[in-house]
Amino acid sequence: MELFNTLGRKTERFKPIKEGTVTLYTCGPTVYNYAHIGNLRTMIFFDLVRRAFEFNGYRVKHIMNITDVDDKTIKGSAEMRVSLKEFTELYTGYFFEDLEKLNVEKAGKYTKATDNIEEMQKIILKLMKEGYAYEADDGIYYNVSKFKDYGKLSGMKINGKYSRISNDEYDKENAADFALWKYWDVNDGEVFWTGKLKKGRPGWHIECSAMSLKYLGKTIDVHCGAVDLIFPHHENEIAQSEAYTKQRFVNYWVHGEHLLVNGQKMSKSQHNFYTLRDLEQQGFNPLAFRLMILDSSYRNKLDFTFESLKRYEKTLKKIDISIKALNKIEKYEEKEDNLSRMNLKEKTESLLEEFKKAVNNDLDTHTSLSHFFAVLDLIDSRVNNGRVDRKEFETLRDAVAKMNDFLGVYVNYQIPQEIIDMTEKREALRKTRKFAEADGLRREIEEKGYSIIDLQDNFVLVKKYNE
Ligand SMILES: [Zn+2]
Missing domain, CATH: 1.10.10 (Arc Repressor Mutant, subunit A)
Structure with a gap:
């Protein structure tokens, strides 16, 4: 299996640390609002990375964090006049609903930042002790100039002068010392922890370092996120983790591109900001959106329009008809025409082989979809003509089920x-x-x-x- 590694910017053959197993960390949502469809594109991308490994027979240990404390969640809960916990649980619930509708497989574990404060404090204390971090008036900061590999992921250089920044999200153009622990101020209200550090709360970047280490170990196979996390978030994760463990943090960094809407970046002020609920209200099936995402490469920007979503909705209906036709067969003809049966089997097997090649070619979902549709065409031509026999049926059924294990474009649950x-x-x-x-x-x-x-x-x- 080949993947494009952002670290080094080249396509590499995947080799796991431990034979047969993949450790996968994906940067999860900050739960302060409904996820927008750009966020959800990223979640589908994570799902495809994970399913690609499973398709290849790996057991995947998958951790996703839920960021339930940061600048935005604190502000949101204060505005709504509810506790941080109530506020973030509300949006975490909506987030899981969205994943379910998009047929995204559950991670092995979802872990909340607020459940891992102790681990974060432990890392921060050691970083201070070893001179990677220092105390300022308003908190504890990471000194980026102390980490010699700073910039190895993003290419960002530290040029003589750089500043200190307490915001979780900051300037993408310049390196800066960033907050590991922010001392309490009046805006934080009831939100603070004490423990081994002065009253305060963690910065965003330390969360992922702590949770990846705690659940997956010092060095992991794959870490994924959207491209906007390369700098500063992932660069900072590397600096924290590698200074702390003295080991390589991640072997493969895999990043998914953004979603545009009508050629523009999504934003509330441009009125082009959509959630999955908005699509559903206009009558779209969430899986049509999934299909749209699958049809393009995770490494390309994708332009969302309602016009194109309509086309995918139609395609989805066609898939549904073919799958239903396949599932409704109750009677089989036993045909004597062995030749046709052999042809079908050979053809299906070769499509499945090509499908697998596409999956393993840096998740070429567009090509893998075309092979899936070719099998559906076979179903349509055989089944709808009533020309199917039991062996043919099994060949087709197994092929689409196997392909759908990766694609997830129809819901495959065995419901009683x-x-x-x-x-x-x-x-x-x-x-x-x-x-x-x-x-x-x-x-x-x-x-x-x-x-x-x-x-x-x-x-x-x-x-x-x-x-
Ligand atoms: Zn993260």
Whole structure:
């Protein structure tokens, strides 16, 4: 499997630290708002990295952090007049809902920054002791000039003069000493920790160093994020972690590009800022958005327009029809035409082989999708003509299922018949406007561990998250 490594800027053959296992850390959301579709493109990218490893038979140990304390979450909770915990739990819940709708696999563990303060303090104390960090009036800062490899990921140079910065997100043009621990001030309200350091709270960058180390070890295989995190966030993570452990922090840095909207950077003031809820309200299936992301390379900027989303919505419906046709087969013809069966098998196997090559070519999702569609064409031509026999059916079914393990463009859960029956009954009740009964049934379904997501003209069943 080949991946483009930002560290060194070249495509490299992947070699794990431990045979058969991949340690993967992905920089998770700051939970101060609904995720916008640009954030969600990144989450789908993470999902594809992880699924690509699984497709190749690796066991993936995947950690994602939830940033539930930083400048933005504190400001947001103060504005809403709720505690930081209540505020961040609200948006964490919405975030998980979005992932579920986009068929993003659950990470092995989601870990909150506020649950790992002790580890952060431990790192900060050692960095101070060894001269990598120093105390200022308002907190503890990392001295970037002390770390000789500073800039090795981003190419950012430290030029004689540089400043000190307490904000979590800062100037992308200049290196600066950054805050590891910020002493409490009145804006922080109830948000502070004490422990081994003076009353305060962690900076954003130290969170990821601490959580990666705690859950995955000193050196990990892969660390992912969006391109805007290369500097300063990931550069700072390297400086903290490598000064602390004296070992290489990450072997492969893999970064996903941004999403534009109508050719522009997304921003609230430009009125081109969309969440998944906005797309759903316009009647789109979240998986159409996933399909759009898959159709382009994670390393290219992608321009989102509603026009193109409409095309993917149509494609998604076609996928749905083919998969349903495949699943509805109850009778098989036993044909004597062995030649046609062999041809189909050979053709399908070669498509699967090409598919795998594309996945392993730095996640060429666009090409892998085209092979998936070629198998769907085979399904359409065989199944819809009633020309399928059992062996052909199994060949096709196994191929699309295997491809979908990576693509995740249709929901592949094995849902018990009982739940399907209940859902259909609920649909019927809703259509006859018996909403109270329908809601009762929905609750019953939820009690059995499933949740229903209603879409415009379709419905999707998904398994509940077990937190
Ligand atoms: Zn991070």
